[in-house]
Amino acid sequence: MKSRSKIFFFSLLFISFLFMILSNRFTFYSFKNILVYPLKPFNFIVDYIGFTFQDRKILKDEMVTIFQKNLQISRLKYLEYENENLKNLLMMKERFKEELIFSEVIAQDKVAGEFLTIDKGKVDGVEEGMPVLSLQGIVGKIVSADKYSSVVETFNNSNFRVGVMDREKKQFLLCYFYRTGLLKVENIQYDSKLKIGDSIFTSGFGKIFPENIPVGKVMKIEMLEDGDFFYVIKPFENILSLKYVFIVKMDKGFYRNRFEKVQKREITKFGWYTVYKRTFE
Amino acid sequence: MKYFLLTILSLIFIYFVSTVPPFLSINGVIQPDLIIILLIFVCLNFNEIFTYLFSFIIGFFCDAILGTYLGFHSSVFLIISYFTSRFGNFFYKEKFFNRVLLVLISDLFYRIILLVINFQKSKSIVTVFVFIILIPFYTVFLYFLLHSFRNLLKKFYVTR
Numbered sequence: 001m002k003s004r005s006k007i008f009f010f011s012l013l014f015i016s017f018l019f020m021i022l023s024n025r026f027t028f029y030s031f032k033n034i035l036v037y038p039l040k041p042f043n044f045i046v047d048y049i050g051f052t053f054q055d056r057k058i059l060k061d062e063m064v065t066i067f068q069k070n071l072q073i074s075r076l077k078y079l080e081y082e083n084e085n086l087k088n089l090l091m092m093k094e095r096f097k098e099e100l101i102f103s104e105v106i107a108q109d110k111v112a113g114e115f116l117t118i119d120k121g122k123v124d125g126v127e128e129g130m131p132v133l134s135l136q137g138i139v140g141k142i143v144s145a146d147k148y149s150s151v152v153e154t155f156n157n158s159n160f161r162v163g164v165m166d167r168e169k170k171q172f173l174l175c176y177f178y179r180t181g182l183l184k185v186e187n188i189q190y191d192s193k194l195k196i197g198d199s200i201f202t203s204g205f206g207k208i209f210p211e212n213i214p215v216g217k218v219m220k221i222e223m224l225e226d227g228d229f230f231y232v233i234k235p236f237e238n239i240l241s242l243k244y245v246f247i248v249k250m251d252k253g254f255y256r257n258r259f260e261k262v263q264k265r266e267i268t269k270f271g272w273y274t275v276y277k278r279t280f281e
Numbered sequence: 282m283k284y285f286l287l288t289i290l291s292l293i294f295i296y297f298v299s300t301v302p303p304f305l306s307i308n309g310v311i312q313p314d315l316i317i318i319l320l321i322f323v324c325l326n327f328n329e330i331f332t333y334l335f336s337f338i339i340g341f342f343c344d345a346i347l348g349t350y351l352g353f354h355s356s357v358f359l360i361i362s363y364f365t366s367r368f369g370n371f372f373y374k375e376k377f378f379n380r381v382l383l384v385l386i387s388d389l390f391y392r393i394i395l396l397v398i399n400f401q402k403s404k405s406i407v408t409v410f411v412f413i414i415l416i417p418f419y420t421v422f423l424y425f426l427l428h429s430f431r432n433l434l435k436k437f438y439v440t441r
Contacts, residue, residue: 005329012337013359019352 085244088135092246098210099249101126105242106149112180113239116140116152120247126150129208130247136236137214138162138202139245154239156180163205164215166194172203175215175233183216183233194218194231210248284331291319291335292342305423311411313420316343317388318427320358324365325380336362349398357394361387377428384424388417 089102101124107117120126122145132139132152140154153159160177164185171192178184185200194200198218204211216235223229295316306312316339324332340355347354365383372379396412 005333008330009333009359009363012333013356016337016340016352016356016359020350020356023350023352 082243085135089244089246092135096210096248098251099125101247101249103150103245103247105245108239108242110240113154113156115143115157116154116239116242116245118150118152118245118247119148121146121148121150123147125249126247130249131209131213132245132247133209133213134237134242134245137216138209138235139237139239139242141208142247152245155183155235156239161206162209162215163203164200165203166198166200172205173200175200178232181235181238182219183235184222185231185233188230196221200233210250284327284335287323287327288335288338291323291339294319295339295342296346307419311415311419313423314388314391314416315420315423316358317361317391317420318384318424320362321365321380321384321387321424324362325369325383329366332362332366333359353398357391361390380428381421381424385417385421388420389413392416 093100101120103118103120103124103126105116106119109115116132116139118132126142126145128142128145130142132141138155140152140157140160142150143153144151155162155177158177160183162175163172164175165172171189171194173185173188175183175185188194196218200215200217202209202211202213202215214236216233218231219234220232221229222232305315320336320339323335327335336358337355340353340358341351343349343354343358344351365387368379368383392412396409
């Protein structure tokens with residue numbers, strides 16, 4: 001009898017050890033679930049015995065406090081994010097020689113992100129055609145300036161185009177709107193060596209955006225049927241989550257004046273007749 | 282039938298004990314090992330083979346409920362039940378002090394093994410103190426209370 005019980009004990013112990021050793025290799029989830037399954041109906045009873053009404057009240061209070069703390073934490077995080085953004089904006093002032101007008105986005109077209117409304121207008125010195133940038137890069141340009149607010153046409157607008165170049169300033173290209181959130185660079189030279197992931201910058205030739213402003217990076221190279229190809233550019237800035245922008249007040253000489261007035265510079269006078277030379281300002 | 286019923290009731294008891302954390306615990310930290318008390322009770326009152334089988338099944342359920350390695354509790358309970366059965370045969374097991382000693386040693390053994398397994402989690406000396414000293418003694422105290430309660434019930438039943 002004794003030896004039988006001993007054998008029984010050792011065999012059970014062996015099985016237990018075997019399970020323990022195999023637990024490292026197999027997790028036995030299904031087996032564990034089968035073991036626990038018959039006890040599941042008791043969950044309901046346990047809930048009622050374990051959590052009295054007082055416990056529920058305490059839990060409820062704890063939940064409220066945790067919720068409030070979470071709210072506070074998220075508010076602090078937002079403030080931290082905002083603070084960092086504003087600090088970076090202030091640092092931008094040192095990067096640009098030109099005067100910057102900092103502004104907050106007060107409304108935007110949430111579907112396509114074609115237009116933004118900012119809280120600075122003519123009173124603050126904003127004029128139509130001024131470039132609008134953000135911390136990440138290019139945003140768009142002012143298309144209409146009111147007294148206290150202005151409308152920005154972003155790169156998501158189909159009219160958007162900007163002169164761009166690569167980092168080494170070897171290739172000068174033109175960047176257009178492609179799809180919402182994407183730009184494209186067409187008419188590329190056959191020996192263009194831009195790769196996926198390469199960043200492109202404004203060239204400053206369009207006389208709207210200043211030079212060397214980051215635009216985006218090459219996301220894809222699309223091949224056309226005729227063997228031509230174009231780059232799909234992913235802009236650095238996401239218009240739909242934009243909060244702060246700044247406008248660069250370029251020097252007057254930077255803008256191309258389409259209606260340049262012909263100035264007459266006097267060269268010589270022959271009696272009543274004067275010789276003028278036509279120059280452009 | 283008796284054995285089957287005992288096993289089922291024990292399983293339900295284990296489920297309650299392991300899923301309701303503040304069950305007879307002090308501040309939710311010092312949780313008594315009521316399963317050990319149950320195991321000792323079974324070891325001292327039933328035959329050896331059933332005791333082994335019982336501890337094996339109970340251990341498996343403990344592993345499944347508590348999420349430890351499958352086979353850990355069953356092996357520990359098997360060892361405890363084996364030594365308890367041996368001890369019960371050598372000593373006078375009806376003596377209360379012997380039973381208390383059995384509970385204390387078994388619980389100490391169980392707790393030490395748990396401490397070794399969870400060595401990385403138990404970093405502070407306070408945890409070790411709670412594991413090795415407070416919980417076994419609290420379990421013994423509860424065993425003492427249960428025993429007294431049982432005696433009281435017996436008395437009440439007899440006098441009536």
